[in-house]
Amino acid sequence: MSVQDNKSSFSGVTIDGRMTQGITSAIPKKRQDVLKWYGWGYKDSHFYVDGQTICFQGDRYPLEGCALPYFTDWVYQKFNLKVDPTVPFPELPTDFPKPVINEDFFNDIKSLKISHSDKGEDRLIRCHGQTLHDIYNLWRNAFERIPDIIVWPKCHNDVMTIISFAHKHNVVIIPYGGGTSVSGSITCPQNETRMICILDTSQMNRMLWLSRENLTVCFESGIVGQDLERELNKIGLTVGHEPDSYEFSTLGGWVATRASGMKKNVYGNIEDLVVKVKMVTPNGVLQRECSAPRVSCGPDFNHLVMGSEGTLGVVTEVVLKVRPLPPVKRYGSLVFPNFEFGVMFMREVAKRRCQPASVRLMDNEQFIFGQSLKPVKGWLGSVFDYLKKSYVTNIKGLDLTKICAATLLFEGELEDVQRQERLIYEIAKKFKGFPAGGQNGERGYILTFVIAYIRDFALNQEIVAESFETSVSWDRCSSLCRNVKLRVENECSRYNIKHFLISCRVTQTYDAGCCIYFYFAFKYTGIHNPVETYEAIENSARDEILSSGGSLSHHHGVGKIRKKWYKETVSDIGFSLYEAAKKQLDPKNIFAAGNLRTRENQVEEKNSIPILKARL
Template sequence: MAEAAAPRTHRTRSWWGWGWADAHPDDAECIAMGALVPGTLARPLPLPEIADLRIGPPAVTPPITLAPLVTADPAARASHTMGKAFRDVARALRGRPGRIPDLVAHPRCDQDVADLLEWAGEHRVAVVPYGGGSSVVGGVEYRGEEHRAVLSLDLTAMDRVLEIDTADRSALVQAGILGPALEDRLRPHGLTLRHFPQSFEFSTLGGWLATRAGGHYATGRTRIDDFAQSLRVVTPAGTGTSWRLPSSGAGPSPDRFFLGSEGALGVITQAWMRLQERPAHKASAAVAFADLQAALQAVRAIAQSDLVPANCRLLDAGEAALSGASQDGSAVLVLGFESSTAPVEDRLALALELARAHGGTTGKTGADAPPDAAVGAWRSAFLRMPYLRDGLARMGAVVETFETAATWDRIPALIDGIRNGVGVAARKATGFPALVNCRLTHVYPDGAAPYFTVVAGGRPGDEAAVWDELKAVAEDVLHRHRATITHHHAVGRDHRRAYDRQRPEPFALALHAAKHALDPHGILNPGVLVGS
């Protein structure tokens, strides 16, 4: 059963910052936030204008056969220059966005993608696949010099649900569909993909697959990998589609080869995705802990049980205060359960018992009680935080997050190492103290994914460089503790140094060989995963 194309929204995306252009803090709110961070500016930086970039003509002209797919419009080129990391926002605010694409293409089908790749290979044009543009690791910008021109390959015109198989609970979906549109197409069938990253509103299925994105849910099937049944990928060497199967032991998985490849090996154009029935039963509560170490033990106990909470996020005292979940110095555990088949209050009650056994204290729970106030506060802050980050960036603050994952035995020392290392580095770089908070976003029986928030004053005009210095310190701490450079944000260009240190050398050799075989001209997202 095929579905119609997704409807277009009439709101305007911000070209320089996160999300909707009309949702950013105004000047007064920026000033109020800046007053809370030592070392910030007296007044916010002005909103950047595309006209100030003085975008010149493209270095190449596409052939007449491809012209209908391609634009050189300055606004389109500016909005496809960078992702949405702090360093992207800081550079845009200072009028230094980096290499602006010469052209932006909107292919409508697999053949369009193949034709664009063939032309680009013949003319030394770098091709940067682009979904929603929400990368926070430099995954959608070009930083090299060896290519004649840059083409941003925007997949969002390929946004259809091609088929829904209700018997198998799966759907064939084009890669350019945005999260809300996909859920709108599945909702009439009582189905959901159940993948809700923070960027859900502004990211695409193809982007999730290409970056091995993690969703909002904290346990169980947390990654997009778990939902991918079959992929179709267009490469300069040809197009291939894996078989749609519930499982297979036939050699290395072709799907896992392209999952996480970030557009460097091929362009994912469509996928069969495993679906679920929409949840009908939900319950949530918050638990306060006076001691973070006790809270970590509680979360480990819950993760190693068979309860499988949908949400199991532990906020340290600083993160709880920042989100409004607690103001008394307590760490807060946000717990949530859901099911499509049966009530979940019993599972929530058992999880709360485990939390209390480790020193946690709880508020109201139960089917008739409203969600705990801390839960609601956290949810609101979770969605609003990227906009507030951009408001603080306008005040010259350094505000960014990074995430990792490690085994339980390393988590306590890792958290302390990041707090101390980044805190010292921030004072050295700026002369002001930094706020370094931590939360656990995903938990597993054998470990967890700590997610760090850093807020510090900047050096006026040099904010992106300050963050680069702090991130380099953080990377070294992660490496010492054998914690991954990324749990769900992907590698991009910002994490290349750490990724090269983390991956085994034989795997690196195989990846280089695969890149050469599939992309002989080296045009696909140069600098990501392999190469310069």
């Protein structure tokens, strides 16, 4: 890999000999036409209250316009809260912070005829990601500093020109893809005095070339996950990368945050899928020349790009591995007497390397929560539910306050799927697990995409809720889960929080360990600063995770919310290596989002910082 100043694209072939075109994305350039400005997801999909019952509106997910009385009861029992139908969601502000304009940069951008905007609404909706802190501040119109201009490059060369202007005029660049970050990585730095330019990659979404023989494809980085898969599925292929944010996150974001997907067991994490990546830095273009499947040419600088979180440059083009679409897809589910038996099952499956495309283990709290999201059935459906519950408790002798469940997804050729199903169910039987049906598995898998919508509804009903994750070795998996839960319980007691939820699931498995995902929520009625309180408790949980042998992050990244632990996580020498790369690639610190770092590389006054002017 080398740093170059050339402007060529990746070499390769066009599809069927034709030049590829930009696609019509599910997410338009004017995002607010389709997505909520104030929270997660589509405008036409949300939880609401009808009378005293929580309901879901929208036909994109399996809840499809359902009334959810079981979920309503669960909220009351768990949080001692009766939902209020009269609480409104916030309205879009009409006043916005005035932009700070570097006139030389602004004039250069105008001369390029690249689409750009300094409208307050466009700037506001791109000043943040999806952390609880971001949304809470957004609802209260509390951002004092938002970006000053948005630019929409259409290709790699546009990005090179924009970055060269920013470097020349000392303007901050924050790359923006899908806006789904939950680490604070794209949140506008509030103390930045220079002009801030959001480089929105959404118009860079072409498939540049495809090699069917090599099963590789080159996409521009701004393509959204669901668009990427839809285009490949049309020609019988898939990348198979499916993070929880898959509907809205972009390929460039996956690379920049070192993302993981729910089907990584078959297709791999992003580092397994990337063959070659191109990143524009202020000092040139970083890329590897060869597209061979593996090279031994010193350190692999693909891994410098992956996880850089917008601090070193902008990812513009990515070569990925693709696979033929699997002819068979089947869901399944398992029930275990308790979480420990479930973890032993997961360990055995990983040890034997027989994981299906996805296998995720929920603890009892999450299992009950998932069951509460089922809609009311008719008389016959209620009878079947009673019989199933009776079977679990009376015949199997399980305690409903301890049981846990696993969701399964199998993909591949029919014979391979059937063989894998038999093996998985045999292993489950060794640990007192038994099948609970494909319908439950499919529902549990797809409901993952709905959970994020609950956060915004809960916040409007005086409940703060968020998730955090880690990875850990197998021998410490169960103890880490217990320790973190106990730490959160003790912290809640210290803050006099009586109504809260702390639960976990094992979402990805490896030879040496697994990923653990925690959900934490509490009722904040009477608490003056609920988000600060939440963050204090989560920080304590993170301290516990690290002391229990867990990682700083499995796939969310570091961003701003975890950067205080970054140096100790990578060691002093590792931190120095990162600093050296930063200095070499971005000497003026124009990629100054403030992620990963424990100190900012501030540019000294002598570096000719231009006079900043407020542009009304």
